[in-house]
Structures are given as structure tokens and as C-alpha cells.
Amino acid sequence: MAVRGAAPLNERARLADYPFLPGAESLVADSAPSIGDLLRHGGYQRAREVGRARIRAAIDDPTGATGVAELAHLDPEERYLSFQYARLVLSAARTRAPIRRWAVAEAKEATGRLAEEDVETVLDISRRLGVPLELEGTELAFRLPDYLHLATAIREAEFRLVHQAVRGGLVRVSKARAVRLLQEGIRRELGQPMELADATRAAIAEAEAELLADVEARMPAPTARSGTGVGPLRPEIFPPCIRAMRRSLQDGENLSHAGRFALAAFLHRAGADADTIVDSYRGAPDFDEAVTRYQVEHITQRDGGRGYSPSECATLQTHGLCYKEGDKQSKIAADQLPDPLCHEPRLRHPLQYYRIRGGKVAIDDLGADDGSATTPAGGPGTPGAPGRRPSTARR
Ligand code: SF4
Numbered sequence: 001m002a003v004r005g006a007a008p009l010n011e012r013a014r015l016a017d018y019p020f021l022p023g024a025e026s027l028v029a030d031s032a033p034s035i036g037d038l039l040r041h042g043g044y045q046r047a048r049e050v051g052r053a054r055i056r057a058a059i060d061d062p063t064g065a066t067g068v069a070e071l072a073h074l075d076p077e078e079r080y081l082s083f084q085y086a087r088l089v090l091s092a093a094r095t096r097a098p099i100r101r102w103a104v105a106e107a108k109e110a111t112g113r114l115a116e117e118d119v120e121t122v123l124d125i126s127r128r129l130g131v132p133l134e135l136e137g138t139e140l141a142f143r144l145p146d147y148l149h150l151a152t153a154i155r156e157a158e159f160r161l162v163h164q165a166v167r168g169g170l171v172r173v174s175k176a177r178a179v180r181l182l183q184e185g186i187r188r189e190l191g192q193p194m195e196l197a198d199a200t201r202a203a204i205a206e207a208e209a210e211l212l213a214d215v216e217a218r219m220p221a222p223t224a225r226s227g228t229g230v231g232p233l234r235p236e237i238f239p240p241c242i243r244a245m246r247r248s249l250q251d252g253e254n255l256s257h258a259g260r261f262a263l264a265a266f267l268h269r270a271g272a273d274a275d276t277i278v279d280s281y282r283g284a285p286d287f288d289e290a291v292t293r294y295q296v297e298h299i300t301q302r303d304g305g306r307g308y309s310p311s312e313c314a315t316l317q318t319h320g321l322c323y324k325e326g327d328k329q330s331k332i333a334a335d336q337l338p339d340p341l342c343h344e345p346r347l348r349h350p351l352q353y354y355r356i357r358g359g360k361v362a363i364d365d366l367g368a369d370d371g372s373a374t375t376p377a378g379g380p381g382t383p384g385a386p387g388r389r390p391s392t393a394r395r
Pocket residue numbers: 239240241242312313314316317321322323324342343347348349350353
């Protein structure tokens with residue numbers, strides 16, 4: 001941890017509010033605790049407790065709406081250390097899912113605050129994050145490479161470059177859009193585990209074994225609904241498109257309306273229970289539990305519980321949701337490669353893929369796997385897509 005001189009008062013408050021900023025470690029320049037100190041020293045007990053609270057709040061509610069009340073009572077040093085402690089503990093988790101989920105919540109919480117700040121502060125934070133905004137008259141603008149870097153994982157159509165005002169290598173954005181893009185940059189940065197030596201990782205895992213076990217137990221595992229006779233769901237043999245949709249949401253990226261609908265309809269026909277389907281959307285930047293449950297119910301309960309017909313391959317290809325050539329964003333090397341089964345002419349439907357790979361389908365009207373049978377008709381229009389608040393809804 002680099003040691004710098006102590007920061008002035010207003011700077012200390014800012015670094016505590018945005019503890020991921022480069023230079024935030026100057027808050028603890030005087031004490032510069034080691035990882036061992038953070039894990040065990042009595043003087044850091046409060047920082048550990050609040051760090052655990054940050055983790056639990058994020059795992060329970062990755063929208064970042066569940067604040068950690070104790071933070072208001074901590075001084076800037078302890079706030080910073082509680083953040084670092086949470087990051088450290090999650091970096092020792094066995095999978096990346098918990099830290100990704102925490103990253104979504106922390107990024108949303110921080111940018112929720114940033115959205116309330118003045119333009120000067122937004123400019124300052126963007127500069128410190130290494131994606132400096134410029135003031136263009138009364139508007140803000142990102143440099144084109146920065147915009148592309150930040151917007152890559154955002155699927156909403158309004159963030160696509162073709163819809164932006166680009167001039168002189170700058171992409172003009174509103175303050176709200178700038179903050180949303182910064183959120184994406186923060187999420188991506190925080191979602192990367194810290195690099196830890198094996199012995200350090202083991203020490204953290206041992207010290208926080210109970211918390212890590214609890215966190216991992218709370219991460220949603222795909223569950224089949226009772227009475228379907230399909231046995232456990234097998235996400236490891238879901239087709240590339242469905243795996244990419246789930247990966248995208250778990251990473252806190254947005255998923256298009258068509259993708260959200262396709263995912264819910266697929267999971268329902270594959271036999272997933274309602275909680276599993278709702279949990280799939282928890283990482284979405286605009287996740288709203290009540291709205292998601294309502295929309296999932298709408299998609300799955302139609303037609304006596306058969307639900308809407310899941311999208312077939314041709315439809316997913318039209319929407320840019322087919323990943324038969326591989327998902328380059330995936331951390332799993334095999335998922336980045338072309339999928340041979342998807343290239344077979346008989347493959348017409350994601351559920352057909354799942355069945356051929358050995359999965360059981362709860363509601364199956366596909367017919368034979370050779371593609372001779374008719375694939376399900378396209379849904380009669382897509383209803384509200386899960387995980388997304390209707391545009392008229394307010395927080
Ligand atoms: S070919 Fe079909 S099953 Fe395979 S990734 Fe594309 S849409 Fe999904």
C-alpha cells in the first residue's frame with residue numbers, strides 16, 4: 001500500500017465517499033495497516049464489522065439501495081478500511097460471483113451519491129478514475145475511446161455509439177449518462193479480485209470462513225421447481241446464448257429486453273422455479289425485485305402455466321443474442337470458443353440444444369431433435385422484460 005501524506009479535511013471526506021479512487025490509501029498514511037493487522041488487530045474491529053456489513057448488504061441487495069447505516073458514524077479512515085476489508089475478504093472467495101455482486105452494489109451506491117453532486121465533482125471523479133470528462137459548453141463529453149471503453153457492456157440502445165453526438169473525437173453526454181458510464185467503469189474495476197498470495201488468501205478464508213460460507217450459500221443456485229421431474233438444472237450445459245445472458249447479468253451488465261424475455265422463457269421451460277428465474281436478474285443495473293417477480297409471473301403463468309414460447313435461434317440471431325461463435329467477454333476459456341453443436345443444421349432452438357446435451361426439459365413441444373418437428377411458434381409479442389423497471393416507474 002503506497003504511503004502518502006495525510007489528506008486535507010474535505011479531501012478526506014471525498015476519499016471516504018469514493019474509496020476506490022487512486023490515492024484513497026492516503027487516508028491511512030499514518031497507520032498503514034498490513035493485511036494481518038486488518039484481519040486481527042483489535043484497533044480495526046469496527047472497520048471489520050462494517051466491512052462485513054457492506055458485504056452482506058450487497059449480497060442481499062445488489063441494487064445498492066440498501067445502505068449500510070453504520071457508515072455514517074465512522075470517520076473517513078474507518079470508512080476507507082471497511083471498504084478495503086470487504087474487498088479483501090471477497091477476493092478470497094472461491095468464485096468471482098460474490099465480488100462481482102458486491103461491485104455492482106458499491107458502484108451503484110457511489111454513483112447514486114455522485115448523481116447528486118455538482119458538475120465540478122463529476123468532472124473531478126472522472127479525472128481521478130482515468131476517464132476524464134470535458135466540459136463542452138453546458139454539456140459533458142467523454143473522449144471517444146473512453147466512451148467506447150465504458151459503454152461496451154451497457155446494452156441499452158440509447159448508449160450505442162450511433163445514437164450519440166460525436167464531434168472532434170468527443171462524445172457528448174448528459175450528466176446523468178456520464179454518471180451511469182462512470183458506474184460501469186467503477187463496477188468493472190471493483191469486480192476484479194485483488195491479487196493475493198496463496199498464504200494470504202488462506203489466512204483470509206480462515207478468518208472469515210463463516211461469512212464466506214454464508215455469502216456463497218446466498219448466491220443463487222439454479223433450482224428446478226418441484227413436480228417437473230427434470231431433476232437438478234444443469235447450467236453447465238445451457239446453450240451459449242443462455243450462458244452469455246446469465247453471465248452478462250451476473251457481471252452487472254445490462255441485457256436487452258429481448259434477452260431478458262428469452263432467458264425467463266427458457267428457464268421456465270427448462271424447469272427452473274420462480275426464485276431461480278428472478279435471481280438471474282439480480283445483477284442487472286436496474287433490478288427491481290417486485291417488478292421482476294410480476295414480469296416473470298406474467299411470462300411463465302400464461303396458458304395454464306406453460307408460459308410464453310422461448311425464442312428460437314433465428315430470433316436470437318436477429319437480436320444479436322446468439323453466441324455460437326463464442327462469448328469473448330466470458331472468463332471461462334471454453335465459452336469463448338465456437339460451439340460445434342450450434343453449427344449443426346438441425347439446431348433450431350436453445351431448448352433443443354439443452355436436450356441434446358443431456359438436459360431434461362419440463363415443458364417440451366419441440367418434437368424430435370433432428371429438427372424435423374416444428375419449433376415453437378414465436379411468442380405473441382414480448383411482455384415486459386424481467387429485471388427492468390417500467391420506464392414510468394419511480395424509485
Ligand atoms: S445457435 Fe441457437 S442455441 Fe446456439 S447460441 Fe445461437 S441461439 Fe443459442
